[in-house]
Amino acid sequence: MPDNSTLSLRTLFSTFITGSHIxxxxxxxxxxxxxxFRHPTEHSHFFMSRYIAPGTISSPSEIIEYHVSNAEPVDPNETKGYSERHIHSEIYKRFDSVHAVVHSHADAVVPYTVSGVPLRPVFHMAGFLRAVGAPVYDISDYRRDGDKFDMLVRNEHLGKGLAEHFDGGVxxxxxRGHGFTAVGGSMEEVVLRSVYTMKNAGIQTAALTQRAAWLGYLSEEETIxxxxxxxxxxxxxxxxxxxxxxxxxxxVNNA
Ligand SMILES: [Zn+2]
Incomplete structure (x- = not known):
């Protein structure tokens, strides 16, 4: 796995644009x-796209540098960013080992956020989901007076509640009612985990519709x-x- 600390920002910007396209x-x-992704040397900073669809990002000029401490842009005159960046900042704040984060609304996964059926690894490409299944974050457990009810993780306390669910190497x-968030030691790893989380959900759903007498989920040893x-x-x-x-x-990748 690539070690981000040895990679130049220019390389990481290119990887970020390609990763968004993938x-x-x-x-x-x-x-x-x-x-x-986290800044390779300035660990209290991270980078995200400006407010555009990920498939359309093409240039490093569209990437914004943020403070991990409060998810505010390093340049106060920066253009508009995503409203859910506290998902990312609170995870970087809590886990030094995390260098990349993906937040997704992939529709294959959403049923497992609302049904009580755990999303568990059904094939070897998704062992990172762990034998007990992926934990579910319920935003209603963390809302405070004044918070909106649009399901978005818009502030520090909502993001902190989500980040706590990654404790123990998750x-x-x-x-719930939203999607999923994945973490990794590199952009390559978190992209792989995101793709195979979605694929696992599709396979597990297909298996469940067969009304099988049992489902052969991966064991603890097999997930490891x-x-x-x-x-x-x-x-x-x-x-x-x-x-x-x-x-x-x-x-288009101009980095
Ligand atoms: Zn979202």
Missing amino acids: LHQQNVLDAYGHLS GVVLM GSTEMTQSTVTRPWGLWVREVEADNLY
């Missing part, structure tokens, strides 16, 4: 949702082994996905 092409993100947290496997092979799907977005002229 997440769109793979249907993890549509016009909504976002990728972010890689993906579901969000599979997680190690995907971490050591992330460059293979990443290389394919990069070529796929390069071959599609919707996506």
Whole structure:
């Protein structure tokens, strides 16, 4: 897995733009949702796109640098950003090891946020979901007087409540009536986790509709082994996905 601390900002901007395109092409993100990454040396800063659909970002000039402490832009005159950036800031604040975050509304995953059926790993590419299943964050547990009811994680206390669900090495947290958030040590890793969270949800749903007598979820040992496997092979799907977005002229990367 790439170590962000040794990579230049220019390289990371290019990876960020390509990663945003991959997440769109793979249907993890549509016009909504976002990728972010932590500054490789200034760990109290992170980067996100300005307020545009991830598939359309094309230039480093469209990337905004934020403070981890409060999710405010480093440049106070910066253009408009996403309203849910506290998802990202509160996770970076709580976990030094996290260097990239994805927030998605992928429709295959949403049923598992509202049904009480745990999203559990049904194949080896999703061992990071853990044998017990991905925890579910219920925003209503964290709302305070004055908070909106639009389900968005708009402030520090709502983001902190979400971040706490990643304690103990959790890689993906579901969000009731909303979607999911994934974390990783690199953009490549968090993109892989996001894609395979969505694929696992589709496969699990297909298995459940078969009215099977049982479902052979991965065991605890199998999830650990599979997680190690995907971490050591992330460059293979990443290389394919990069070529796929390069071959599609919707996506432009000028970094
Ligand atoms: Zn959202």
